[in-house]
Amino acid sequence: MKLVFALQARGISKSFFGYPALSNVDLDIRRGEVHGLVGENGAGKSTLMKILAGVYAKDSGFVRLNGEEVDFSHPVQAYKAGISTVFQEFNLIAERTVAENIFLGREPRVHGFVSRREMTRRTEALFDTLGVDSINPAVRVRQLSVAQQQIVEIAKALSYEPRIISMDEPTSALADHEVELLYGIISRLTARGVSILYVSHRMREIFDLCDRITVLKDGQLVATHDAAELTEQELVRLMVGRSLSALFPPVAPGTTVGEVALELEHAGNGLVDDVSLVLRRGEIVGMAGLQGSGRTEVLEGISGAAPFTRGFLRLNGERALIRRPKQAIRKGIAHITEDRKATGLTLNQSVMDNALAVIRSTQPSKAGKARHRANQLFLELELAARGPDQEIKFLSGGNQQKVVLAKWLLAEPRIILLDEPTRGIDVGARHALYSVIRSLAAAGHAILMVSSELPEVIGMADRILVMKDGRLAAELPLGSSEEAILQAASGVSASEVAA
Template sequence: MEGDLPVLRVRDVTKSFVGNVVLRGASLDVHPGEVLGLVGENGAGKSTLMKILAGVHEPDSGTIEIDGAPVTFGHPIQAQQAGIATVFQEFNLLPERTIAENIYLGREPRKGRLVDVTGMEREARSLLEGLGITGLDPARRVRTLSVAEQQIVEIAKAVSLDARVIQMDEPTAALADHEVALLYDIIGNLTARGVAIIYVSHRLREVLHLCRTVTVLKDGEQVDTRPASELNESTLVRRMVGRPMSSFFPPVRPGTETGKVRLELRGAGNDHVDGVDLTLRAGEIVGIAGLQGSGRTELLEAVFGIAPLTRGELLIDGVSVTVGSPRQAIRHGMALVTEDRKATGLALQQSILDNALGVVRSVFPGRTPAARRDVPGLLGSLAVSARSLGQEAQFLSGGNQQKVVLARWLTTHPHIVLLDEPTRGIDVGAKHAIYEVMRELAAEGVAVLMVSSELPEVIGMSDRILVMRDGRLAGELPAGATEESVLSLATGVGEVAS
């Protein structure tokens, strides 16, 4: 509660790498049972501060206290022993071992010289039940778990270490809506037991809903700390990027015109979607909204030939075509930016240049020399921040990785661009840059079809909004429609005129 001694106090922490100051004078107070939000663009210093508290980096100056006593960490184990656990976005689990083995790795209970497997699984089950999780067998191997279940294992591991403070890095980035609700319940259970949470997320609405206090970092400096009740999304954006929310979604470019129908579906369907009728015109950005599992991604995959349409008709520029594979879709002038850039969007261990040329080399090899000449200018227009074209994609920030994914497709000069969650897991500055690219594509006569789970994004960027429910189009709404009207169609609650 307010006025209680903070379980964690950070004062004036500074960190430099090779003479470059990445964190300057950061201070935090985190109280027992509190959820503190930590927000900022990529490069603002969030990850550095988290890694200092996790014992990965040592600060150049400043102090850290646990329950009023100064502590120093030279190794992550020391941070864990002091009561600070971290659930990073990239999980640190062994896939071939069980849930129980991962939770107690290196600390397995023993009977004599043998591991007490039964006792370990019993303790793991008790931990999970304490988090409100039932039905997750501690004997299951981690490789069989969903992303949400793996996250639960990481949190259970933190609780098993008697963590007083748990840091969570983008914990909902890869979760479905019902999994997010489960995470919220787990956080509620933890805070009720007095555990403090440091919650790092680019999803500002989520931060405002969940956190009691919010700290904003910008360019390595702490620019604000105040109760979440005194903030809104507009204020947070202004503090994070230095510009008002009103300029967050860029307006339609002058001269943008809606042209001919580029893509048309008539009664289209497969095993996942059915009876879909839609048109997409040159110069248009059409948003697709809907709840998780409504068929949004499946619709894009059908159009792109990943799970080809088995009935109905698909027309491109007025001509009926069959798209039976992604290669055929690409040859028809389509591009698909998938929702998971790391799994399906990039070759992470390849260079930026090789990623940018990947599709052209595969489908249009004759265009490769010209594309190679164009890549530096294209990456410059996308404001990709990297050491060189030879830098491996895995070492880029999430926002820069997403820009490279866009470059990978823009080198093919598509007429139809399908975007699936184009700004998932990236900071607000990178989001704005991608919105500018979308506006530029529309101004050039490209037709853009965008799936997004963020309603402000759908409403702020779309010329029309299509809403899906149960694999079908539930209706169409005009630009600027309210969130309530979108949700009414998505859930089937109430009637909204299309």
């Protein structure tokens, strides 16, 4: 039986400022298949996707689409040819509505005038196809959650009626039920002959969805295999060049749980209520819960981003009133937010400027001394960058996250709030960041870590707090199971959730 390829790429190479991002990469995508593209951050996945999408021009090689050679110089050409792309970096305009974003530049017209009614109708039809009823087409994008913005990106890609859809980390900000929704959408698309190029760091998704898997490392093709031929350990070995028998490093030597650093007593605001918890020096406390359960909001309350209006917050046993983030910083609290690109970094600035951002904002007189310390931190964190003057947008996700950590560590915090610290980061970079977090606990920092990935919570936390409907639903001990966490988060057993 002759194989029918929707896309064939041969010898694709691309360099930036003399640095090779891709070297002689081949890729075949069959019609109606889900093709996984995996590799560590910086392996070249996003570069390859952007070449196929017409964002970047390739230096050499060729691409055939349905047997015909194509050479896109603009994303619009790729869209018209039938390739839609859902990028990891959202491409939405915050002040425009959902419908306006989906049909930006191709607004439906009636008698020569833009028809908002028709635009709304088409957007509603797209959401009906996706099974989404929680997003109003008329609402401005800035009012949406990260997860809702991701769904808008997917709807925009689908609006082009593509034959190939490239998806770059499409579930990184989605709740479990939204991930299942995406699974269903992909299944319906492939049944109609649409091909999916799927990039994800989540091994479960790669093996759940993909028919074949292509592995990139350091900009080069490692191998392409049928998914059924690989195990997770074998795939990790192909990606990082070594086996990760233990993804989560053990507790660092010398780590001891000390005095209470932070305490909440019946804390609440308009988003969460009656939250009481204790955080001690030297421990990592995990916080789990379903999307919208109040996990992020607890961190925002502590850091002053959305201050508590009732209850008490104590630092080192003394009551503290935190109404603004600068107050929290001065009291030794660091808050690493979940969306590093939107709220953690200034992408057009250098590595050093980003690292000094907090110090310059709160203690400008110490910025000069902090610059020297920043260079030391870059070495300790094993930051992979051409230098401190490199624009941070050119770094991989894992290295960007290291700069975010450096930025906050320069402020010498005693309490560190981590919100989805490994979102969009590959398995190798995760292991490095976990080691950094362990070292911070060993140095006496008190760490509260929110994560949507239950293995991460279980693998890293000394204790686990579970949020449900804006309240603290349970506190679970070290070694608790995913089923126990799910039951506390949803109020039903894991078997009932699966059913």
